[in-house]
Amino acid sequence: MDVLATFLPSARSAQNRQQLCDLLERQLNKLGFNYWAYVEHSQGTQNLLTNYPAEWVSYYVSRDYEKIDPLTDKELDHLLPYLWSDLLKTYPLTRTQQQIFDEASSLGISDGIAIPIHEPGGDYACLTISGFADMRELPRVFASEKTELYALATAFHIHIRQLPSQCAVALTQRERECLKWVAQGKTSWRIGELINVSERTVNFHITNAMKKLGAKTRQQALTNAVAQKIITSL
Amino acid sequence: MDVLATFLPSARSAQNRQQLCDLLERQLNKLGFNYWAYVEHSQGTQNLLTNYPAEWVSYYVSRDYEKIDPLTDKELDHLLPYLWSDLLKTYPLTRTQQQIFDEASSLGISDGIAIPIHEPGGDYACLTISGFADMRELPRVFASEKTELYALATAFHIHIRQLPSQCAVALTQRERECLKWVAQGKTSWRIGELINVSERTVNFHITNAMKKLGAKTRQQALTNAVAQKIITSL
DNA sequence: TTGGGCACTGTCAGATCTGACAGGTTGGGC
């Protein structure tokens, strides 16, 4: 039952975000939660990862519900995990907000736990988990597992940040290889020697990488690649 | 009394590690803890930050106590915060280990809380806090504040990782400035235009930065600077 | 006052990169 002990070692070997999400889901299932959603706010852009039904997500997004969801605008104020219901007790819901809540309930998303994570620079993320089997048990589970859930969310957050997102530029094997050597301070000629191709070919791959990354120089290509987690800075 | 709410906003504006440590200490004092120690294990190297008395630290290090300390080798096995005393109950102490414990106790470091933090790639860190005013109260405080302490430790960890360590190379203002523009893909000539100096001067600063960073190319200088948190990748 | 760190500037040769030209091979999917 020790979900953290299971999650952490396997999280380290996850190769992409999808794998990591699967690992998280498996552990949450063990704890009795069917649904999860992770929203990261980074430099003004948002990114949503979730196992909510696709129809619900597209419906939610199409109606701009995130702008009026009673939960989204409260995330920032909270620093520790909290129960949705605890939070909602203190705020009266508008008619539209009540409607969102009712619609979600019909999918089994009636109460859940939100776990906010704050980063330097104003970035933050929030993992919410819901779809708990036995609703009456939820507050008890929340109380007893709070720290473990927080640790799980933090671990998930730290790990997912190190994996390239789906929207990251797709570089070929060779392009990544060359870029990594560039990061180590090697010249094209030297890299050619290292990977057994001509200097010209190395320049060819690096130029392609630069184009894909929208960079005018190798330096910018590196910065962009690191920012997109395509190569680890090392 | 909400230490997290106080810590997080100010942590964001901390300019260096010392400032961040001071912030942490202030919050821990509020909770009743006089001592703290943060050890980070990164790529095989260790780094210790603490407010333990300097004599105790040098005494501890000089006798290689970290190799036999009953606590250090247990950190890795634990994923959640724990009380020292809880852990020690389950292991018999050797004579030398008991000695360390007694010596520490005489400084008021008799029981405490360890908060391990695990990163991808095998890196991990541990924040330990001790010197609690009223020992009999400690288990109760631990139980009630566990999540908050974990969140505080995690926040501290995430923030300190983004600040250059003391052993980082010292670049001048200009050198950092030029490197940042290089990261954006600007040429020396363009940077000169941007910061109103000649192209020659830009090359001068970048060359100096490269020397200090032990880099043979601009690319490597960038990678090293980012690795040392001297410039943020952006 | 002297020394040192920092910022700044110039020139110049040679190395390196950038971006254009123009090709060829291999392997997998339709």
Next chain:
DNA sequence: GCCCAACCTGTCAGATCTGACAGTGCCCAA
């Protein structure tokens, strides 16, 4: 069999960087 992506190679002009030469001025601490 054809197409396409990934990989590989060459040449060449012009831009850019690297590393050496040789200087100036400012400010602060010893």
